[in-house]
Amino acid sequence: AAGASDVVLYKIDVPANRYDLLCLEGLVRGLQTAAVRPYAVAAVLRNITFTQERYDSFIELQEKLHQNICRKRSLVAIGTHDLNTISGPFTYTAKPPGDIHFKPLNQSKEYTATQLMSLYKTDSHLRHYLHIIEDKPAYPIIYDSNGIVLSMPPIINGDHSKITLKTNNVFVECTATDLTKAKIVLDMIVTMFSEYCSQPFTTHYTQITSKSHLAYRKEKLSCKFVNNKVGINESTEKIAQLLTRMCLRSRATGVGDEIEVEIPPTRSDVIHACDIMEDAAMAFGFNNITRTTPQTYTIANQFPLNKLTELLRHDLAAAGFTEALNFALCSQEDIADKLGKKISETRAIHISNPKTAEFQVARTTLLPGLLKTIAANRKMPLPLKLFEISDVVLKDDTKDVGARNSRHICAVYYNKSPGFEVIHGLLDRTMQLLAVKPTRGEGYHIQAADDSTFFPGRCAEIFVHGKSVGHLGVLHPQVINNFELTMPCAALEMDLEPFL
Template sequence: MPTVSVKRDLLFQALGKTYTDEEFDELCFEFGLELDEITTEREQISREQGDCKASGASEVVLYKIDVPANRYDLLCLEGIARGLQVFKDKCAPRYRRVSPASGEPQRLLVTSETAAVRPHAVAAVLRDITFTQERYDSFIELQEKLHQNVCRKRTLVAIGTHDLDTVCGPFTYTAKLPADIHFRPLNQTQEFTAVELMSLYKTDSHLRHYLHIIEDKPAYPVIYDSNGVVLSMPPIINGDHSKISLKTKNVFVECTATDLTKAKIVLDMMVTMFSEYCELAYRTETLSSEFINRKVGINESTERIAGLLTKMCLRSQPTGAGDQIQVEIPPTRSDVIHACDIMEDAAMAYGFNNIPRTTPGTYTVANQYPLNKLTELLRQDLAAAGFTEALNFALCSQEDITDKLRKKLFETRAAHIANPKTAEFQVARTTLLPGLLKTIAANRKMPLPLKLFEISDVVLKDETKGIVYSTFFPGRCAEVFVCGVSVGRLGVLHPDVIQRFELTMPCSALEMDLEPFL
C-alpha cells in the first residue's frame, strides 16, 4: 500500500476541522484508510538522511497515511481531504471543462514516428492556478507517487508539466534520432543532445533508473511547441525552458504512454486533484440495493444505500424502478470497475464494525485435497533425504521444452501463450526439467552434488499423444509403471541437453506424475 505523508495542520485546515490523533485515526479507519505513523519533519529527515541533515528541519507534525494501491485519487493531501469531506457530507465536487477565454483549446499532435517507441499521448491545461509552496510541493509529489504506482516507474506512463505561458501551441509529439534532439534540460545551464543526456544521467541517482526504457530505441520521443522549443524528452526529463514555478498560472500537462488507458487515468488524477475547471468522463452504473444488502450482510433501504455510496464520492440516487440505484462514477474513481467495487464502498461507508455477525447458512467440514496431502508428504520425505526444493515459474520459453530437451514442438503438447510479453514466458511448461536445470545452471559454483526436487503442476494439451524419451541418454533411461500405467521416467540426461543448459557435469533425473496414485 502506498504511504502518503501530509502536514497535519494543512490537512485539518482543508477539512475545516481539528481532530485529536485518536479521532483522526478512527476517521481513517471508517473511510478505509490507515494512519500508519505520526512523526515530524525533523524526525523523518533524521531517520532517512541522518541527524546532520535534520538540523534545520521544522517540528511540523506529519501524518503518514496508508492508502489502497488502486485509489490513485488519495495520493496527495488534496485528494485525501476531498475524499474525507465527501465522506462527512461536507462537499460533493463536480468537475467541468471551461473553454479558454481567449482563443481555441490547445492541441497536442501525435505523429506516426512514436508508434515504435511510445505510441500514446494525452494532454490537458490547468488554468488560473495559484501555487503556494505547499501546493507546489504537493503537485510535484503527486507526480512522483503516480510515477511509482500506476505508471510502473514511468514504463507505462510518464508525466510532464509545463508553464503554458512560456511556450506556444499547438504542440507536437514525435520521435527523432537521438543525435537530432538537442535542448537545455531541467535545472541545467547548457544544451545537450539526447545522446549526451543519456550519458550524463547514467550517474544520476534518480534519473538513471529510467534510462533503460528508451536507450536501446532507434529514435527517442520528444515534444515540441510550434516554435521548435523542446518541452520534454519523455520518459526521462523535461526542458528547462517550460519548467513550472510558484509564479506559474497556467499548467500544460502531458502524459506519454505505452498504455492509453493508464495515460487517461493519470491525466484525470493530475487535473482533478488540482482544478475544479476540467470536464472529464463520468459514467453511470445501475445495480440493486438487494445485491448490496445480500453481499454485505445488511438490510438497508434503497435510499439509505444510495446515501452511503454518495459518502464514498459515488453520487447515487434511486431510479424509482424497484430497488435499482443509479451510481455516477467520477473520473477520480478509476478503481471502480465492477459492481463488487461499488458494493465494497457501501460496506466501508456502513462501517465494517457495524455489520452484524451471522452464522454461515451451510455447514461443511474442511478436508485437505488428496493431491495436496500426497505432495506435502512427498516434500517432507524428499527434504529429509537431503534434497532441496525448487520453485520455478509455470511459464517458460518454447526453446526450453523443445530444442534444449531434444524434442520437436508437436511432441510437447504445450499450451502456447497468445500474446507473450517476453521470450521467457511463451508456453506453459510441460515438464519440470527445464526449470530445475536452469536452477542448477545458476548455482554451478555451489559444492557438488546438487540435489534438487520440485513438485508442481505442468500443463498438457492432449493426453492421447505418446511420451518421447529423446531427453534421456539411450540405454540409460527407463519408464516407470504402476499397475500397468506409465507414471514417469528416469535416467541420465542426454549430453546435448546438458550442454544446451550450459552445464558441465552429468545429471540424472526422475520425473513422475502423482495423480495416478490418488
C-alpha cells in the first residue's frame, strides 16, 4: 500500500514457562544465542548504565514477573535499590506494624506500617497486595546497617534507596515463601540486565546471596532418545546444534550417540530430559516432522456424556430453542439471593481470591446465566426461548478434591404469558429422546413441589426411576424482578447424568 511503513513487526508466542522471554533483552538473546556467554551473576548489578528504554524495560520485567511466576507477589516480592545510597550488611526481619517507621516510595513523609495499610487501601495498584500481610502480627522489613528501611515486602520500597536513570549500582533483593521461585526470579532479573554493566554479563556477589544462585548444570541424553520421541532421524551433531539454538549449549561427547547439554540459569523450565527433547522438537520445527501412523492400534470413542450432550443440543435447537453458553463462575447473589435461597444451602465452591464480584463462586445451577442472557436481550422479539447444557460444580466430600462436576440441562421460556405448557412439552420431548417412558417407577413423572425460586403452586419436581433429577415451573415474580426482567418466565432444569 502507498505510504505504508517499512517497519517489520513480529508477533512472538511466548510459552508460559519461558520466563527469560518476558522482556526484549531475553528475546534478543534467544535469537542471538551463539554470541552470548554469561560468566557470572549475583544480586548486585555494578556499573550499570540506564537509558530511558532500559529503565522502562527493567521495571516492566519486574511487574511481569510479579504477575507471573510470583503469583501477584504472594510467592515472591522483588525489591531493587540504589546501592550507593545504602550500606551493608542488610538485615531481613519482622516487626509489629506499629514499630515500623519509614518514608515509602514517592511519598513526602514517614508513615508507620499500620498507616501505610490505610493509605494504600485506595491505591489502584498496591491495594491488591495488602491482603498478603495485612492480617499478620508482624510485617517483613529489610534494613541496612544504618537502620534505613530498604523495603517492606511485598508492599512497597523505601523512598531513600529508589533507583533512577542515574543509578549505576543496583541492589536486587527477593523475599519469598517459595525458595525455588525466589532463585528463579533473581536469576531472571540479573541475567537479563547484566549486559548493560561496564563489564557485560558479569555481576557482583554479595554476602547475603547464596552462591547456589545462577548455577549451571549439565545433563546427558542420547541422540536415539530424541529421535525416537520426536519422530525424526537426525545425527548426534545435528541434535546438538538444534539444542544450542534453544539456549541450551550442547555437544556430542563422542561416547556413542551421547549428547552433553549445559542448562543455564535462564532456563528454569528444564527439569527433565523430556524438556530437552521438547526443545529439540521446537528447534527442528513441528511442521517439518514427517507424519506417521502410530504403531499402536486403538479405536477411540466419544465420551458418553459428551455424546449425549451433543445429540440433545441438536434436538433442543430443532424444538425452537436457542443455545446459550455462559461463564462457569458467577457471583454469590446469582445462585443464592436472586433465586430466593441461602448461599449455605447451595453447596457452592467459593473462589479464595476472586478477581471481580461477578466471579466469586462456581455455579451450582444454569438458571441465573440464562436469565442474565435474557436481560441482556430484552429488546429482541418475544418469545425468548433459550437453553444450555453445561456443567455445574457441587461440593462433594466423597471426592478427593472435595467437589464434582455435574452435567445439567436448563431451558427458559420468556413471554407475556408464563408458558408452563411449553416447558412441560420440552420436558416430554427430552424424555422421549432419552427413551424414558412417562410412568411411575421405571419411567419418569412429575409431582407438585415447593421451591423458593418458583411461584407457589406452579412448581413441579421431576422424578426418573424414582429419583429426583430436577424442577420445572413458573419463576417467582421476585426472582424475575431480581434479574431486571418484567414478564413471566417458565424454566426447567435437571441433571443429565442419571440417564447414562
